[in-house]
Amino acid sequence: MSATVLAFIAAGQMAFFVAVFLMLVAYRLADGRRKRRRHEQTERLARVMMDVLENRVPGERLTRVIERSRGNVVVTVLHQYASQMRGAPWERVVNAVRQSGWYGRFVRSHGRSRLWWKRLAAARLLSIAAYPEDLELARALVTDRHPAIKVAAIQVVRRIRDAAVLETVLLEAIAARPVVRRYLFDTVVSVREALVPVLAARLAAAGSTDELRALVTLAGELSAVEFFDRLVAYAGHESLEIRVAVARALSSYPHPRTEAALTVLLQDGEWQVRTQAASSLGVIRAVNARSALDAALRDGDWWVRLRAGIALRQLGPSGTEVLHDVQAGADRFAREMARYVLGLTNEAVADYLT
Amino acid sequence: MLERTDVTTDPDNPDPDPVPAAASHEPLTHDVDEARVARPSPVDVVVVEGESALAEMLEYSVSNAGRTALTFRAGHSAIEYLAGDLPVGHAPVVLLDLDLLGTEGFLALKHILAARPSLRVIVLSAQGAERDQIRALRAGAVDYLVKPLSIPILVAKVERLLADRTP
Numbered sequence: 001m002s003a004t005v006l007a008f009i010a011a012g013q014m015a016f017f018v019a020v021f022l023m024l025v026a027y028r029l030a031d032g033r034r035k036r037r038r039h040e041q042t043e044r045l046a047r048v049m050m051d052v053l054e055n056r057v058p059g060e061r062l063t064r065v066i067e068r069s070r071g072n073v074v075v076t077v078l079h080q081y082a083s084q085m086r087g088a089p090w091e092r093v094v095n096a097v098r099q100s101g102w103y104g105r106f107v108r109s110h111g112r113s114r115l116w117w118k119r120l121a122a123a124r125l126l127s128i129a130a131y132p133e134d135l136e137l138a139r140a141l142v143t144d145r146h147p148a149i150k151v152a153a154i155q156v157v158r159r160i161r162d163a164a165v166l167e168t169v170l171l172e173a174i175a176a177r178p179v180v181r182r183y184l185f186d187t188v189v190s191v192r193e194a195l196v197p198v199l200a201a202r203l204a205a206a207g208s209t210d211e212l213r214a215l216v217t218l219a220g221e222l223s224a225v226e227f228f229d230r231l232v233a234y235a236g237h238e239s240l241e242i243r244v245a246v247a248r249a250l251s252s253y254p255h256p257r258t259e260a261a262l263t264v265l266l267q268d269g270e271w272q273v274r275t276q277a278a279s280s281l282g283v284i285r286a287v288n289a290r291s292a293l294d295a296a297l298r299d300g301d302w303w304v305r306l307r308a309g310i311a312l313r314q315l316g317p318s319g320t321e322v323l324h325d326v327q328a329g330a331d332r333f334a335r336e337m338a339r340y341v342l343g344l345t346n347e348a349v350a351d352y353l354t
Numbered sequence: 355m356l357e358r359t360d361v362t363t364d365p366d367n368p369d370p371d372p373v374p375a376a377a378s379h380e381p382l383t384h385d386v387d388e389a390r391v392a393r394p395s396p397v398d399v400v401v402v403e404g405e406s407a408l409a410e411m412l413e414y415s416v417s418n419a420g421r422t423a424l425t426f427r428a429g430h431s432a433i434e435y436l437a438g439d440l441p442v443g444h445a446p447v448v449l450l451d452l453d454l455l456g457t458e459g460f461l462a463l464k465h466i467l468a469a470r471p472s473l474r475v476i477v478l479s480a481q482g483a484e485r486d487q488i489r490a491l492r493a494g495a496v497d498y499l500v501k502p503l504s505i506p507i508l509v510a511k512v513e514r515l516l517a518d519r520t521p
Contacts, residue, residue, distance in 0.1 A: 193482065196502045224502035225408045252506050254415040255407065285418040316420075 059096030082128040127155035161194035220249025235261040251280035271301040282311025297334040309341030402432040429455040437469040445472040467494040
């Protein structure tokens with residue numbers, strides 16, 4: 001290769017590195033300017049928002065500042081304050097935001113965008129500033145295929161207690177994967193007054209086993225007396241999964257009928273149901289179920305015996321007395337379990353419940 | 355299992371007398387007068403609640419914890435008992451369904467607490483307005499829970515108050 005060609009390649013490489021260096025410098029400068037501008041906008045917006053929250057200036061001032069700010073900056077600042085403010089002051093801010101032409105433009109352009117991050121920004125905005133007229137878009141975003149958008153949009157239920165949206169959220173939660181389902185359930189649980197009638201109606205008309213299991217689980221977490229009769233009725237369901245879910249849910253409903261239903265489930269053909277029933281009897285401290293738990297200590301399944309033993313410990317002195325009797329009894333398996341459970345510290349027993 | 359044969363919904367007698375849920379789990383099948391004579395003493399929790407399932411759950415939890423509960427299904431007899439008939443020196447935890455007392459609920463609450471300042475009253479209500487909660491707390495209630503209630507949370511609050519009372 002001739003010296004000319006090598007010099008040519010070296011010059012090319014040098015030019016390339018110089019170009020990259022210049023681009024990096026230009027990027028840093030542009031980025032710095034963008035951050036400064038963003039910071040200035042954030043500061044100005046936050047200042048005016050604080051003034052509106054404290055009723056020092058009219059909402060129109062905020063409306064004007066919003067019109068001159070970037071959409072994402074507005075959404076971010078609104079979110080910062082929404083987590084700290086509520087009631088009339090926050091509604092003054094929301095009114096000012098909605099009166100700006102920006103709100104309508106932003107929600108229209110982002111809410112139906114093909115780009116997920118734009119839909120996410122619209123969902124975040126709706127979650128803190130939605131009015132009933134935004135319900136249709138909110139429902140569309142709740143059913144979005146992107147989990148982040150779904151999770152953001154579902155926060156709308158905190159502002160608008162709409163039964164149709166809540167039911168949509170419930171159905172989405174049931175169809176979602178466990179982590180997303182957990183998140184959706186946590187959100188709807190925060191609006192329990194509105195959720196209870198919706199869930200009660202859905203519980204009465206549940207379709208698939210999966211749906212019913214999820215609804216029973218949620219009813220157990222809400223532990224509202226409105227679900228009690230329905231849960232007790234489902235204790236005799238043909239599906240193993242439902243019976244297990246009911247046995248778990250009933251641990252939130254201390255009642256003589258719960259005790260009776262759990263005592264029946266303690267005789268179930270499936271060990272999973274018997275295990276959960278024994279556990280729940282302990283949680284409700286069903287002292288009248290001592291003899292049933294005593295019998296469960298002789299169960300053929302180790303898990304049932306363990307949970308029955310732990311439940312007896314939870315009953316207090318009367319349950320411990322049963323364990324001492326069993327420890328001196330003839331049944332080898334029951335004797336070993338009673339000895340094991342009696343040897344546990346109170347902290348260890350508490351650990352079994354978590 | 356506890357049987358509540360002595361609670362009536364007879365329209366001629368809309369204000370049934372209180373019935374204790376004894377700590378022992380023998381069925382209570384005696385009539386109202388016998389129940390009054392046989393009332394365990396002292397009463398640890400007084401439940402004033404119109405919703406029978408909720409009242410029964412509270413009774414069940416309290417009695418399984420070895421305590422005594424007394425339930426009223428009507429407001430006026432509860433006020434009479436708390437402000438007048440309650441033995442001197444007893445300071446039970448009171449779960450008071452404010453809606454059961456009608457429009458004069460806050461006045462009744464003030465009246466009860468003026469007569470027995472040592473009572474620890476948890477107010478239960480379907481009305482969740484902040485103004486109502488503030489009124490109840492200012493009147494002397496220790497807590498205000500909005501229906502639909504979380505039963506385990508309510509039971510835990512009652513247990514906490516009972517534990518605080520235990521010397």
